[in-house]
Amino acid sequence: MIPAIEVDFASLNIQTLAPMLVAIVGALAILCIDLANKSLDKSLYIILTVLFLLVDLGMVFGYNGAVRGFFDIMMVDGISVLAQVTVLVLSVAFVLLAFSKQKLQEYRYPEYFALYLFAVAGFQFMVSSDSLIMIFVGLETSSMAIYTMVAMHNRMKTIEAAIKYFTMGALATGFFAFGAMIFYAITGTVELGKVSEILVSSEFNNYGLVLLGVTFMIGALGFKLSLVPFHSWVPDVYEGSTAALAGFMSIVPKLAGFVVAIRFFEIFVASDNAWVTAILYGTVVLTMTIPNVIALLQTDIKRMLAYSSISNSGFAMGAILIGTTQATTGLFLYWILFFITNLGGLAMLWMNRNKDYHTFNSDHDLEKYAGLIKTSPITACIMGLFLLSLAGIPPFAMFWGKMYLLGAAVNAGYIVLAIIMALNAAISAFYYLRPIVYMFLKDNEHEGIKHMANATPIIKVVVGACAIVATISIFMIEPLISIISYYIQISGF
């Protein structure tokens, strides 16, 4: 007879699950409300989402128990808290963009907001575990939710985007499963901490197999983080989805992905594993450079921003390659500042969404913004500000992130990488300048373009806050660095 397993409930440390449960309960609550009354406005659901996310945030802040929980599957260490807080704040900001003036199909379904909360819960699981299985579950929860959210939009290119995203995502899932399987085969465990111990103590015995596993994992994470050569879905998916969702996808899932990547690659970077470091180095350089070059040719601002976000992932991935505490701090700093800028920039595009399909080739064609400074100077100035920030012009937000990462590269002895980063920043300046050239330096040849057709006061407040923060970010860097490096140091990265 199999003896009954006795587990003390207290030892489960169920509190580690509390934040995610809030999000999941929230999602279910939204579905139930919809069952009860079909005719509720989207504003209710948006605010409910915000509320649940805030409670979730409170749970994360309030947690002060042991690091491990739930059969040691959960791991709420410093980096996890930091990542959860960031993911939640970012998600609150992005869901507010749903307050658009135009009526969009997806916002009529409350499921959209339920899926949003499920996705956030998935990210939280991803960042608070070092078990490959739990990470896998989190990854799938969030990805499934986002596939559906992309597909809910009703424009021509949406179906293409959703199918592309789904099939590529399925492939990445397969990669992840294979990678995890290989590491299980080598080490007999799926916990990254133990995998690391065993690999290091056996001095990377079975190196060929380890490399195969790493390759699969790079494929899987590379898809989520849009690293070259797994990036080809990004521009199409961004173009097919709304600017609000594209912004969300370019920031939040990637943050969760970076945390997984930090945990995973730490094993190899810390032990100076030559092959893996070389593969990473190559990936980082390619991811920074190739999309930058492609972005030079784009005529649609949203597609251009898609390529730019790939290149920015490459920058952040550089921090993982460098692997010092300063670099990891730099990654979070960079990503937070990137969020502020990209949220602002995409929200500006979002407000300029209109239903005119005929005048231009695409919704955010450069031509559409020609001569904007003459017609609406404030819009043009704010958009210019975000683009300059993306280009890394000081004193705007992104510059400090870039500078800190460059500094981390220099301090760790990666001078060549620092110079490649610097040159890439120079290349990227060209395509960020192009919309500025159109807005400020060219005259408009088309009559009757309506700008800000999708604007509402709430989105304007979000954008205004981003613009102010992006301008005075120099005063936020010091506190941000001290908070981030505190959390990173207590979790030992």
Place this chain on the structure above:
Amino acid sequence: MEHILSILIFFPALAATIGFVVHKDSIRAYAITVTAIEFVLSLVLWYSFDGNNPGMQFTEFLPLIASYGISYSVGVDGISLFLVIMTTLMTMISFIGLTEKRDLKHLMITVLYLEMTMIAVFLVLDAVVFYTFWELSLVPMFYIVGAWGGKLRIYSTIKFFLYTFTGSLIMLVGMLYLGYVYFQTTGTWSFNLQDWYMLQLPFDMQLWLFAAFFFGFAIKVPMFPFHTWLPYAHGQAPTIGSVILAAVLLKMGTYGFIRFSLPLFPDASVYFTYPMATLALIAIVYTAMVAYAQEDMKQVIAYSSVSHMGVIILGTFALNVEGIGGSIFLMLSHGIVSGALFMLVGVIYDRRHTKMIKDFGGLALVMPKYATIFGIMLMASVGLPLTIGFVGEFLSLLGFFKVSPILTIIAGLTIIFGAVYMLVMYKKSFFGPCNNPENKNLEDVKGRELVALIPLVGLVVLLGVYPKMILGPIDKSVTNLIEVMHTKAVSPTTKARILELNSIGEVKK
């Protein structure tokens, strides 16, 4: 007087921000008032400046990113003082002489922001904050050239932006590396220049860092072979853009060499004297010839700027008090003279909408006052004794004579070449019969233009006759700079070389 430097830096920006509410018909008066107040403030700074103190004065310090050693730290010494005054003066003058009609409000607010960045570059003593303003100055200039420029304006403004941006990013990597070296040596982070001045660097490291900073500064100066953006930017920029570009923005590069490269990397500076001098000589001779071949008046002056910047670099790398002091004086004089020349071209362009030399001829007959002012400025540009241009050029060449007499003789050709292309241009456009009927009824300079130009003419003569009031404080600070270089040099040959170069006027033993 405690915060006068911060007031100087941020007053134009504050005024520009508030200026959005001023009605566009009244913006000119507003902008002129603001720049006049700024100019007076800079004069107050000069008045309260202690000319006998060679170090930094009116320093302010405010930590920004303490854990990474970045702080807002400003200070002024004899080297930067007059560059600041020249900046405020030229901005004010260019506003007074402004004849642009399109989108005046946007233009003036942009120039006010630009003024902030320019003044800050000369006053800030923290490398990262210096870099911040250095890069930020590109944005307003980008807009000015791109929005109010000529036909090729978008091409030229992007070229200008990308060229300088790329160079500066390499400089940024150098700065971050230097900060790291400082951290390794002392255990604390600092990007403060005065802290860096205490740091002795090994020779190899100096060479690399010198190269990294070189890209940032040389592109801005611009030095041959990085000068190709300048003729486009100047040729396409509106008058006010050209004036500020020539008068101030180019000086940021040479100022950077003096403030960063020389004292931080003394051994590398000595090591690179001849390569730098060679590049400067190529610039002097080659661009002077190119200037001769130009058909556009503005291009002539643009290329002559590159040529003169070569002399400034030559003086700087003479590495003695005369040479460096002379090059700083030449920065000021070139700022005033080339600014005035660009304004003069602007005057004729407003009347005829062309800048081609072949369209003119006999202008002296119709516009005698214009021809006189142009003549004086032209002489100053060539370097006629008793004009402002002579002092700096003479001192720079004198300083470099100690390094190499032969190279100095070649560089001395600048005066002859300058005379050739300038006088030929003057002859073609001002003398001879006035054949073109369109030129017969041109109005002479008047009103606002005169108000802008006369003070510059006064300065050209005054400082040409009595340059001592400016050279005095410059001399003090430059001597201090040379001492820093001497104490910081790691190799004995460098020390000996610096001492040897600074022996002009001493009795031979």
